[in-house]
Amino acid sequence: MAGVTAEQLAASVGTTTYLDALRQAMFDALAQWPEAFIYGQDVEDPFGGAFKATKGLSTAYPERVRNAPICEDAMAGLAVGAAIYGARPILEFQFSDFASIAFNQLVNHAATTFYRTGKPCPLVVRLPMGGTAGGGPFHCQSPEAWLTYHPGLIVVAPSSVFDAYHMLKQSIACDDPVMFCENKLLYFHEKEVSEAGKSLNESTPQLPLGKAAVVREGDACTVVAYSGMVKEVMEAAERLSTRNGILVEVIDLRCLKPLDMQTIYDSLARTGRLVMVNEAWSYGGVGAQVISQVTQHAFHLLDAPPRRVSALETPIPYHPELWRSHRPHARRIVQAIIETVQY
Amino acid sequence: MTKTAIRLPQLGEAVAEATIQEWLIAVGDSIEADADIAEVETEKSVLAITSQHTGVLVEIVKEAGSACEVGDLLAWLEVEGIVEETEQSEEIDTHQTSDPTEPKPMRAPTAPALAPAGSSAGFLSPRVRSMLAETGLREADLHLVRATGTDGRVTARDIERLQAHLDTYIAHDASSLRRAVSDSMSRAWERPLATVSSLVQMDPILKHRRSIPGRPSASIYALRALALALREDDRLVRIIAGDHIYEPKHMDIALAVDAEDGVLNPVIHKVDTQGLAELDESVNNVIEQARSRKLSPDAGEGGIATISNYGSLRITWATPVPPPGQSCLLGLGSVRRHPNWNAKTNSWDCVRACEITMTFDHRIADGAAAAHLLHAVVKYLEHPERLD
Numbered sequence: 001m002a003g004v005t006a007e008q009l010a011a012s013v014g015t016t017t018y019l020d021a022l023r024q025a026m027f028d029a030l031a032q033w034p035e036a037f038i039y040g041q042d043v044e045d046p047f048g049g050a051f052k053a054t055k056g057l058s059t060a061y062p063e064r065v066r067n068a069p070i071c072e073d074a075m076a077g078l079a080v081g082a083a084i085y086g087a088r089p090i091l092e093f094q095f096s097d098f099a100s101i102a103f104n105q106l107v108n109h110a111a112t113t114f115y116r117t118g119k120p121c122p123l124v125v126r127l128p129m130g131g132t133a134g135g136g137p138f139h140c141q142s143p144e145a146w147l148t149y150h151p152g153l154i155v156v157a158p159s160s161v162f163d164a165y166h167m168l169k170q171s172i173a174c175d176d177p178v179m180f181c182e183n184k185l186l187y188f189h190e191k192e193v194s195e196a197g198k199s200l201n202e203s204t205p206q207l208p209l210g211k212a213a214v215v216r217e218g219d220a221c222t223v224v225a226y227s228g229m230v231k232e233v234m235e236a237a238e239r240l241s242t243r244n245g246i247l248v249e250v251i252d253l254r255c256l257k258p259l260d261m262q263t264i265y266d267s268l269a270r271t272g273r274l275v276m277v278n279e280a281w282s283y284g285g286v287g288a289q290v291i292s293q294v295t296q297h298a299f300h301l302l303d304a305p306p307r308r309v310s311a312l313e314t315p316i317p318y319h320p321e322l323w324r325s326h327r328p329h330a331r332r333i334v335q336a337i338i339e340t341v342q343y
Numbered sequence: 344m345t346k347t348a349i350r351l352p353q354l355g356e357a358v359a360e361a362t363i364q365e366w367l368i369a370v371g372d373s374i375e376a377d378a379d380i381a382e383v384e385t386e387k388s389v390l391a392i393t394s395q396h397t398g399v400l401v402e403i404v405k406e407a408g409s410a411c412e413v414g415d416l417l418a419w420l421e422v423e424g425i426v427e428e429t430e431q432s433e434e435i436d437t438h439q440t441s442d443p444t445e446p447k448p449m450r451a452p453t454a455p456a457l458a459p460a461g462s463s464a465g466f467l468s469p470r471v472r473s474m475l476a477e478t479g480l481r482e483a484d485l486h487l488v489r490a491t492g493t494d495g496r497v498t499a500r501d502i503e504r505l506q507a508h509l510d511t512y513i514a515h516d517a518s519s520l521r522r523a524v525s526d527s528m529s530r531a532w533e534r535p536l537a538t539v540s541s542l543v544q545m546d547p548i549l550k551h552r553r554s555i556p557g558r559p560s561a562s563i564y565a566l567r568a569l570a571l572a573l574r575e576d577d578r579l580v581r582i583i584a585g586d587h588i589y590e591p592k593h594m595d596i597a598l599a600v601d602a603e604d605g606v607l608n609p610v611i612h613k614v615d616t617q618g619l620a621e622l623d624e625s626v627n628n629v630i631e632q633a634r635s636r637k638l639s640p641d642a643g644e645g646g647i648a649t650i651s652n653y654g655s656l657r658i659t660w661a662t663p664v665p666p667p668g669q670s671c672l673l674g675l676g677s678v679r680r681h682p683n684w685n686a687k688t689n690s691w692d693c694v695r696a697c698e699i700t701m702t703f704d705h706r707i708a709d710g711a712a713a714a715h716l717l718h719a720v721v722k723y724l725e726h727p728e729r730l731d
Binding site for chain 2: 272299300301302303304342343
């Protein structure tokens with residue numbers, strides 16, 4: 001065991017990042033399920049993956065962490081086959097943008113296997129998505145919408161360190177194919193200081209995979225977000241509370257398919273107003289789905305037209321300044337909330 | 344070269360439409376920015392509209408004589424370069440909002456003062472509607488609360504505040520008649536009402552009624568006097584709606600009758616064709632029916648005016664409100680003794696007289712028409728033999 005020891009991994013007490021939590025979850029999963037294995041480009045040590053999510057894991061489990069060719073189609077095909085035969089493959093794509101190359105395997109095969117054959121297909125695809133400054137059109141996209149479109153796929157998008165850990169483990173335990181959307185900005189910027197002497201793997205998950213969470217309570221407006229946007233919305237909510245005295249309720253969707261609409265309806269019963277924020281483009285997206293459900297089933301609760309904050313309708317710009325104004329940011333979210341609250 | 348639209352601009356706060364009087368240039372002519380391009384006539388004046396761009400008039404959409412509304416496309420101008428609103432992008436508003444990816448409903452850039460199609464004034468959100476249904480409050484009750492939403496829209500919070508305010512009172516169930524009167528008065532008050540008044544000498548009627556079977560009350564005389572006066576001049580009982588004025592065909596006049604917890608206005612049909620004795624009988628019938636709550640539901644429909652004898656409540660002067668759908672109400676004050684200068688004897692006589700008031704919808708008639716009608720009524724009442 002070179003580099004990181006199992007003890008170091010298992011006892012990551014202190015400050016834990018979102019990325020640490022993912023690594024920890026995979027480490028614990030490999031220990032818990034002998035049928036689990038990790039497959040991805042350059043995931044083996046010493047490189048340990050594009051974002052170092054698998055650093056140390058191949059050293060601890062040399063046979064079960066394997067490098068893949070640079071071909072997401074072939075990787076996904078192998079994983080579907082292995083899953084049908086009883087394995088629990090954990091695929092790592094370097095960037096979710098390249099899930100398009102594996103599109104056929106994911107939506108035609110993984111999504112339909114159980115429907116067609118009665119055989120479960122318990123695979124997890126880890127998709128690093130969302131923007132980073134300078135990443136440009138091929139390394140910053142958020143393609144969750146086209147994955148949620150297909151019946152048979154579960155799509156999750158954790159926003160916290162705690163959820164990154166537990167939801168990845170729950171996804172690996174799940175017998176359906178799970179598209180596990182990670183956020184690249186959260187990898188290093190989302191941190192949590194664990195309780196003294198307690199590591200993540202000693203905590204228990206608070207919610208099942210398919211439930212949304214109210215992460216901030218308020219009565220003026222419900223703001224629904226997921227993944228990296230929860231951080232932006234929480235910042236906007238704090239600003240509105242201290243500067244404008246507007247208390248918004250923030251819901252972290254956590255799971256994009258199936259959607260936990262009941263938590264949103266319950267919140268709307270308190271607030272009557274809805275702002276939907278996602279980092280992806282708006283057209284046909286998760287926000288469109290949430291709002292269509294709300295207008296159909298909770299019309300009587302609405303006191304203002306639901307509003308959306310999304311990426312602008314262009315490919316993602318390379319220039320850091322352009323990128324910053326292209327993605328939804330706290331200032332734009334604050335404005336949308338104020339307009340909705342004042343309606 | 345791009346084509347840009349010329350639209351009818353907002354010409355004044357209250358102007359919603361205008362008629363094109365004349366195009367000042369012909370198709371094919373060029374025009375400078377800010378030069379007059381057409382003259383339009385509004386309700387009050389003739390105004391010039393100017394071209395925002397330098398260009399060539401390529402098509403006139405609204406010819407001279409056409410009526411158009413604010414924001415309507417009047418003509419196409421061909422201009423150099425790219426302008427904000429072109430033929431291709433006509434439906435997209437380029438104003439930036441919090442989410443620039445969502446196209447906004449079309450709004451003519453020349454008409455910023457006009458409430459856009461999405462204006463929320465008077466709009467009740469689904470939540471507000473369901474709260475009304477839940478609390479049993481009605482739309483008419485919303486005047487009780489200060490609206491805090493955009494453009495004066497009532498929000499869900501406003502309803503909560505209203506409910507909290509009402510909870511500081513003791514609640515009882517309102518009778519259905521009281522609720523109907525409340526609704527009807529709210530609607531009636533949406534019009535500009537004005538009142539004129541005059542003194543009527545009542546001695547002639549008080550003497551005359553002794554000769555009529557049933558000894559009809561002053562209300563019967565007033566009913567017939569109003570019907571005959573209206574037959575000569577019906578300007579105060581017309582209705583204005585849309586582009587038309589509607590003249591009544593029959594002198595059907597309602598009589599305000601006090602009932603338990605409200606007022607009913609049963610209608611007496613073709614009052615001008617009934618003599619005083621006949622009228623007295625018709626009126627006694629409906630009053631009896633009204634007080635015993637046996638009036639048919641449509642008994643209050645179709646009247647063109649109402650008589651209110653508030654004098655029976657010992658009130659000398661009042662301005663009752665004409666019910667919705669009617670433009671005029673004649674009120675009778677209580678009969679009192681008044682000094683009256685007698686020119687023959689050069690002294691004051693004591694006469695019995697009452698004030699009568701006429702409250703009318705000022706949109707349909709002016710003060711002079713009301714005065715004319717009231718004088719005609721006074722004349723009939725002071726010469727009751729003409730009502731026989």
